[in-house]
Amino acid sequence: MxxxxxxxxxxxxxxxxxxxxxxxxxxxxxGRSIKSTGVKAEVVFSNVSGLKQGDPVMVSGVKKGRVQSVKLERVGRVDVVLELASDVKPRVDASASVGSTDFFGARFVDFSPGDDQKPFLQDGHAIVGTTPPALMDVATGVATRANELIGNASGIVNQQLAEDIHNTLVATQRGLNVLTEAGSGSMIRQTTATLASVERVMAHLDTILGSGAGKRVDSLSNNLVALTNELSHATASLNGLLAKVNKGEGTLGRLASDSTLYNDLHKTLNALTDLLTDLKERPGRYVHVKVF
Structure with a gap:
């Protein structure tokens, strides 16, 4: 029909x-309006991170407009036109940034109209927007920062090891300084003088024995053997003292740990000094030379 x-x-x-x-x-x-009653603002972004037409424009968390258009001008420049409510007309210090509403990639424009005391933005002037780093960029930055922290921690450990080595070297240097200072003490000076006297006596004996004026006799040999034995005992005492120093049991003089050893060594050195002095003053008591 x-x-x-x-x-x-x-x-x-x-x-x-x-x-x-x-x-x-x-x-x-x-999110579009059949009749546009707001104002338009152009924002330039280097990267909009997936922002698209119709996405909301938020001012302090309140929706005050929408994205009217998104246009790629060239690589690194994206022109975005915002349709805003008349009560948020942009000022010369207005700012805009791309934000994310959730973890699924929904985008919005976080818009700030600027200071009320500033003049309004003139037509034809664009707002330079900012784009926060994407989630992948943030993760990459966190990983990089973590690597830096690990490197810094390793550097701290290495620095601590270096400080320990430095402290050990300083302590060793102090010990050497103590030994050096101890080496300039009265006992060392006395020992040095005694050894110098021994060298002079031995040189004198070598001169006598090496001359063609006489020969060694049995009495001279016996006296020299006795003198050598005394020198051996003195040398043994000195070696014992040096062994204590090397083992860290004490230093020369005031640093020695065994006061008995110090006293014995001091007596031995005094006796040796007296013996050498008497030998130089009265060599006839010890050395007998016969001329044939």
Whole structure:
């Protein structure tokens, strides 16, 4: 059965109403307004991180507009046009940045209209926007920072080891300084003088024995053997003292740990000094030379 004229009008009206509802719903879902009553602002980004047309514009957490268009001008420059409410008209110090509403990549523009005391932004002037690092960039930065912290921790351990070695070397140097200072004491000077006297006596004896004026006799040999024995005992005492120094049991003089050893060595050195002095003054008591 053919439709009457009234029925055709009714069907047409229903179709138009459906289209109207669809259009309104589409604008509502995309955040668009059928009649634009706001202001436009152009923002230049180097990277919008997936920002698209229809994404909301937030001012202090309140929706105050939407993204009208996103256009790639060239690599490193993206022009974004914002449709803003009239009460957030941008000032000359206005700023904008791309933010993320969740972990699934939904984006929005965080907009700040600027100081109320500043003049409004003139038409044709763009706002330079900022893009925070993406999640992958943040993860990469965290990994890099972690590596730096590990490297710094390793450097601290190595530095501590170096400080320990330095402290050990300083302590060793102090010990050597103590030994050096002890070496300039009265007992060392006395020992040095005694050894010098021994060298002079031995040189004198070598001169006598090496001359063609006489030969060694049995009495001279016996006296020299006795003198050698005394010198051996003195040398043994000195070696014992030096062994104590090398073992860290004490230093010469005031640093020696065994006072008995110090006293014995002092007596031995005094006796040796007296013996050498007497030998130089009265060599006839010890050395007998016969000329044939």
């Amino acid at each position: 053919d439709l009457t004229y009234k029925q055709e009008i009714g069907v047409g009206a229903l179709v138009l109403m459906g289209l109207a509802v669809f259009t309104v719903g589409l604008f509502w879902l995309t």
